[in-house]
Amino acid sequence: MKYSSQSVAMPYFIAAIGLFVGQIIFGLAMGLQYVVGDFLFPAIPFNIARMVHTNLLIVWLLFGFMGATYFLVPEEAETELYSPKLALVMFWVFLLAGAATILGYLLVPYATLAEMTGNNILATMGREFLEQPLLTKIGIVIVALAFLFNITMTMLKGRKTVISIVLLMGLWGLAIFFLFSFYNPGNLVKDKFYWWWVVHLWVEGVWELIMAAILAFVLIKVTGVDREVIEKWLYVIITLALVTGLIGTGHHYFWIGTPAYWQWLGSVFSALEPIPFFAMTVFAFNMVNRRRREHPNKAAVLWALGTGVMAFLGAGVWGFLHTLAPVNYYTHGSQITAAHGHMAFYGAYVLVVLTMISYAMPLLRGRAANDERAQVCEMWGFWLMTISMVFITLFLTAAGILQVWLQRVSSTPMPFMAVQEQISLFYWMRLWAGVVFAAGLVTYLASFFVKGESKPLIHA
């Protein structure tokens, strides 16, 4: 750690990991509800568990992005953070608002929660992933503005690098597109149309900029490759991500009442969305192969390479599987979507945040890298989580293919629930893979507590 104000990243990282644990607990509960329908009913029905699972994911990734930014920007700008105090205040505001929202989901009926939080003044609730009460949404905007103010001011007084500019573009985009969560037109087609401006333009647009910037930062640090080389790759990756991602939004517009040309625009551009992810894979391996030093933090290098591979598989390959309109006509909203969603979020965003945490945490704790044994433990965590995620994806894909076949392609289509019965074996297998994932997460957590001699702090 070069600048003392980078230490504000620490609470953000801890909160992120804590919420990650919560997400996995709810994921396991839902995995069981898939096959034992009345598990935890009526206390936590499936729809609530799902809402908590997905909202926790988004919130902990945001914590991770913010932590990563607070660590990255001072070092890139070569100056202390504009206001570490503001960063800490916003941490607590965001954590308390997030916790209150999740408790609201769990303790109060959703309709009551909506009434209590002013949804009748401005109706924004009740839409997938944007379920947050109005007050929480306003809170998110305030936190995001304070955060962006802090980061932008830091950058203005310091060195402006391509990495930090790309990161900042991604973060501003994230904040701007979130504003569409306040727009909730009565027309269902319009509603869905703009809903994707938050959801798709986040994960298949501006988040990719954030991801590429964080990955580039860690790769510079652990490989010692020239900044110039990495910056060129960054330019190419972000241009490709934006061109394919922005118009690629069209692959959500196939069957929601939008004009037919979206089937062509969406199919062609989204079919190209794997290219930036592939570029990131090549980029990560290329940089590690050309490394100029052996960084003591081997675990961070593993996470970075894992990000490259898993993001391409999950977001790229599994996305491509069902993105063409004629295919999507059959697969829309099936378990294939769930398979893609799991591996894409894990491969791209979970792994990039964990890459940053893996690189930054030892530095924040005053050492260049963790003890050998702690790193081995951490790498076990990586492999357990990654391999079990591959299996979760494969089982869901198998379930999805069978589901599409029995329910939609067959000449004697079966009803939804009857099909669910038929594919329950795959749900059981997915659940067990989920248990292994949880074991991997516990192993990962344990790695933070493995004691040993630490590597001396070297300035990278």
Added chain:
Amino acid sequence: MNTCAQTLVNPSALPAVASDSAPRRLPGDLAIWFFILAELLAFGAFFIAYAFARANNVELFNAQQLALDRNAGAINTMLLLTSSYLVVRAVQAAEAGQGRGAAKWIVGGFACGAGFIVVKLFEYAAKFAAGVSLSSSTFHMFYLILTFFHFMHVILGLVILAALWNGARKGRYGPGNMNGIETGAAYWHMVDLVWLILFPLVYVMR
């Protein structure tokens, strides 16, 4: 005299002016070439999509294609080709050590590119006045998507040419420093290259 006449007929008979001992070298930045490949893939996907959509709707495509302004299309092809040629001359000037002289050639290339934009805008205005829209037919949809996607590339290419002009004027390019001008020129030629397929495909093939 004899060889001169030969070379005029067959350009590939002209000696490539490079000593054979020189190592093979990719002109410009590697990154732009990755980007160009991605662009070619995107345009290729659209061309193929157009061709197969046409195969299912031959009569519609043939009828509505007749209404396109082929003169505008052909003039635009020539503008892009000429512009590409002028940019090649700019690169050659820089390579010959006349870095500032390159700026004049780039202005010419830019002017042709801007001419393309003007012709295209007139073409679009006439089409829109005739009620052509993304939803008016499958052919119109493809016509608009393909040409507009290309149109956006021309605009980006012009921005790049403006940057090259600025660099050339300041004498930034020369035999020792070709990277910038070669990178920008490669992109501009790609914009030309895809149009060379687009024009016969959309305006002429029936």
Added chain:
Amino acid sequence: MQPQRSSALALHHSDHGTPLRATVIWVVLIAATIVTWSVGETGAAGPAIVGLLFSIAFGKGTMIILDYMALRRAPLMWPLLALGWMTLVCALIGIAYWKGLAA
């Protein structure tokens, strides 16, 4: 027989050809465009015409790729990728055209 020229080249080798070469190519490109345009004006159709159109397009594209983009002197992979792209696109357009004839 160009002994003087090649000795000059040893001092200054070029990846971008000569202005004369570029100009000749430009003339050919413009002439080819006029052919394509006049085919369009006659409204001619059919496999032979389409074959002619895309042969012209392919020839023009080859000149752009090898000479204007200067891939002639690049590592072999690059001209092959660009020419391969054009071959694939033209071939698939041809197949689609054939499919349209049969329908």
